[in-house]
Amino acid sequence: MLRSPEWHLLIVWYFFLGGIAGGAYFTAAIADNFGSSRDRSVVRFGYILALLLIGLCGILLILDLGTPSRFLNMIRNFKFWNPMSIGAWMLGVFGLFAFVSSALSLSADPARARMRRIWSLVGTIAGFFLAAYTGVLIGNSAMPFWRDSRLMGALFLASGASTGMAALSLLLFLSGDAGGEGFKKIKRADRFAIVFELIVLAAFLTWLGAASAPLTSGPRAALFWGGLVVTGLLVPLALDIAGRKVRALGALAAVLVLVGGFILRYVIVMANA
Numbered sequence: 001m002l003r004s005p006e007w008h009l010l011i012v013w014y015f016f017l018g019g020i021a022g023g024a025y026f027t028a029a030i031a032d033n034f035g036s037s038r039d040r041s042v043v044r045f046g047y048i049l050a051l052l053l054i055g056l057c058g059i060l061l062i063l064d065l066g067t068p069s070r071f072l073n074m075i076r077n078f079k080f081w082n083p084m085s086i087g088a089w090m091l092g093v094f095g096l097f098a099f100v101s102s103a104l105s106l107s108a109d110p111a112r113a114r115m116r117r118i119w120s121l122v123g124t125i126a127g128f129f130l131a132a133y134t135g136v137l138i139g140n141s142a143m144p145f146w147r148d149s150r151l152m153g154a155l156f157l158a159s160g161a162s163t164g165m166a167a168l169s170l171l172l173f174l175s176g177d178a179g180g181e182g183f184k185k186i187k188r189a190d191r192f193a194i195v196f197e198l199i200v201l202a203a204f205l206t207w208l209g210a211a212s213a214p215l216t217s218g219p220r221a222a223l224f225w226g227g228l229v230v231t232g233l234l235v236p237l238a239l240d241i242a243g244r245k246v247r248a249l250g251a252l253a254a255v256l257v258l259v260g261g262f263i264l265r266y267v268i269v270m271a272n273a
Contacts (some may be wrong), residue, residue, distance in 0.1 A: 014060040015134040015265045016163075018091075019156055020258075021053035022131030023164015025098060028105075029120035029127075029184065034264040035185070040139075042182040044105045045171050050127065051098040056106010057091060064258045087133055094130050097123030133161030138268065152268070158200040162193035163261035166236075166254040173251040181272075187240055187250050196259065201229070214271040224267050 029044020031039040101123060104116035135156030154207045167255050169186045205212050236253035243249030 005105045010060050010064045012269050014057050015053050015269065017053045018025065018057050018134060019160030019261065020163045020167050022127035023125040023160040023162065024168055025050035025238060026124050026161065027165050030125055031182065032120055038181040039185065041177050041180065042168060044270060046168055047098060047101040047105045049167060049171065054095040061091065062087065063266045090126060090129055090133060092272050094126040098128050101237045132157040146150060151200065155200050155204050155246045158169055158197040159261050162190060162197050163258055165190040165193055166257035170254040172210050173247060178247040185234055186236045191237060191240050194233055198233055208211065215266065220267045223263060227263040228260050228267065231236055232258055232263055250267045
């Protein structure tokens with residue numbers, strides 16, 4: 001008889017915050033390399049938010065492992081066949097990219113800005129890996145439902161993009177910078193990210209077929225359909241489209257996207273509980 005891994009809310013938060021970190025870093029890197037000087041707040045907020053969340057992810061992972069020595073042991077003894085070892089290493093690598101990008105974002109020197117842009121494009125790969133890796137980790141489990149979820153990595157990556165953008169737009173709103181061009185660009189990009197996530201989610205459920213029952217018709221079906229699909233995706237998309245010029249609605253949509261991103265990881269992690 002298969003025994004479900006002892007995963008609980010610490011791991012749900014780890015998956016959730018890691019996804020936001022990857023999405024926020026990616027958004028900042030795109031704004032940094034292809035935006036204008038009016039996107040400076042997006043760049044700075046994105047890099048610093050990614051760094052802070054990576055720090056929190058490290059703390060959560062250490063708490064889940066029980067002692068800091070176990071985490072350090074994973075760092076010292078890299079094992080490419082061990083998914084947890086790969087995850088710990090990638091967390092450290094992405095943390096390094098986020099730290100350097102954050103430090104360079106505080107300088108207005110053109111030479112450092114060029115260095116930061118090149119550095120961030122490479123760092124985006126690490127951010128994408130972290131956002132998708134958690135889904136791949138679950139998909140490689142031998143547990144029922146998880147083992148059939150081959151699109152889990154893609155779904156977590158899509159969710160990381162939308163929640164990262166949502167977190168950044170919410171920070172801009174709370175900082176009073178929602179009137180700038182950066183806020184409008186992020187909200188526009190987040191609309192596309194939500195649509196993409198809906199498409200990936202539909203493909204995910206189609207691929208699973210009857211194996212999706214723990215989500216779609218099990219004890220957590222109401223949370224999946226009502227909390228994730230409706231409240232976390234469809235309602236924010238409608239708010240963003242209907243209230244493009246009402247910044248408060250954009251901020252509310254961002255909050256709902258974040259709630260939906262957490263629910264997605266919660267219902268999937270707890271599907272075999």
